Amino acid sequence: MGFFDHDENENSAAVEQTEEKVVQMPEKRPFQRWEVGGEVYKLKLDTAGISELEQKYKTNLMNVMGTGNGGMPALTVMLDVAHVAMRKYHHGIKRETLNALFDKYLEEGGSQLNFYTEVYMGIFTVSGFFSTALANQVEGAMEEAAQEIL
Template sequence: MEVMEGKKPYAEWEVGGEIYKLKLTTAAVTALEAQYNGNLIQMMDSGIPSLGNMLNVVHRAARAYKPSLKLNDIYNLFDQYVEEGGSQVEFMTNVFIPVFQVSGFFSRNQTEAMGEKIDGLKEKLL
């Protein structure tokens, strides 16, 4: 797999001093598509996806590296993330969207363009 210079082949989510590696496998994507009855990119069509949907996607992505994680563990991690100063919007821009970027949903050029758009979104929302 070709990795962009300086980029990791997975997204990261830091909570409580621990870094969770995140990447959707093909099996995870197809399971999520069956669960949501459509393409995962459709989740972002209406703006900010629901928290439940984002956490479900991140749960599947985290299990690629830590299969023992349960969905309830992700809920607890999100609660801790918020207690540490995170927010749902920051979670979307810093964790959720990067999962899609490293999981093969976008080309290199699209990923770079998204990075610029995400930076603009952060400035607008935060």
């Protein structure tokens, strides 16, 4: 019996060593939230949406993430990305509806710059354009930028 007990002790030690190697990954948000008019909209790009936008702009989305004057893309680009990202959770939403939501967002005190820092960049973060660690750094930088704007 001592022989079998010895094997169990070795197996227990091996399991304990394996458990020590498990690393907790930072938690990733499943989607970007955008609140307008008391309603929360979920946004996230999937592969089909990314492909659609890349075909439309004839470039990788990393190239439209922050281009243009001041590093911020044109409003049309940001709303195109938001529209495609919104369709995943809000089926059948039309671009005209998104435009109306953005107008309401502005009426509620939002701005293009706030939309860029709080929503647009968040879409890229939750859609896998950055590693989780880098995404956390980007979110931190965006929060700091948003505070400086205020």
